[in-house]
């Protein structure tokens with residue numbers, strides 16, 4: 001498993017405003033959207049391309065375009081939905097699959113309530129969107145669904161990750177696939193409720209309000 005922590009002053013600035021408890025949902029949503037686009041720039045460095053011959057108004061040249069099959073983007077509902085527009089802005093031709101998972105706050109296990117993915121993901125580059133990697137249970141379950149359908153190349157974009165979750169994820173994935181995590185920061189630890197410290201609280205609640 002590879003970890004890429006995006007080190008950029010704009011990312012650090014936006015993340016600080018995002019963490020601030022006084023930041024309200026409308027600003028929070030806007031910042032998540034902007035941060036994802038910055039992280040997506042890093043996460044797509046190895047997106048597959050192919051050469052194409054084109055005519056410019058002046059001459060003939062060889063250019064680069066995204067290869068087929070198209071990459072697939074998978075936001076993890078609910079909070080990952082707040083990251084979708086920021087990602088598809090950079091990859092407008094990507095296919096979008098959906099997974100809905102919710103952490104049971106007592107057992108900390110991830111419960112799946114929605115799964116709308118293509119049957120066959122072999123040969124497809126997959127980009128998973130979830131703002132928080134805490135215990136890692138949600139991302140492990142999500143990546144398992146992709147690997148079960150034949151995906152081998154998975155990049156997860158997370159705003160924040162906890163060291164505990166990273167370790168658990170690495171052990172769970174093993175050598176079953178080529179998994180990369182792109183994040184804005186690796187935080188200190190999890191608290192007694194498995195919330196990321198210092199973190200930003202419950203990403204879904206801050207994006208959409210408490211339900």
Ligand SMILES: O=P(O)(O)OC[C@H]1O[C@H](OP(=O)(O)OP(=O)(O)O)[C@H](O)[C@@H]1O
Nearest residue numbers: 078079102103133134135136137138204
């Ligand atoms: O690494 P874990 O310990 O599994 O926790 C991370 C998960 O928790 C949050 O989702 P939540 O369960 O709160 O659902 P929501 O997006 O609907 O708020 C977050 O968006 C991740 O999906």
Ligand SMILES: O=c1cc[nH]c(=O)[nH]1
Nearest residue numbers: 134195196201202203
């Ligand atoms: O800190 C955390 C942990 C899990 N889910 C969140 O939204 N935040």
Ligand SMILES: [Mg+2]
Nearest residue numbers: 202203204205
């Ligand atoms: Mg939540």
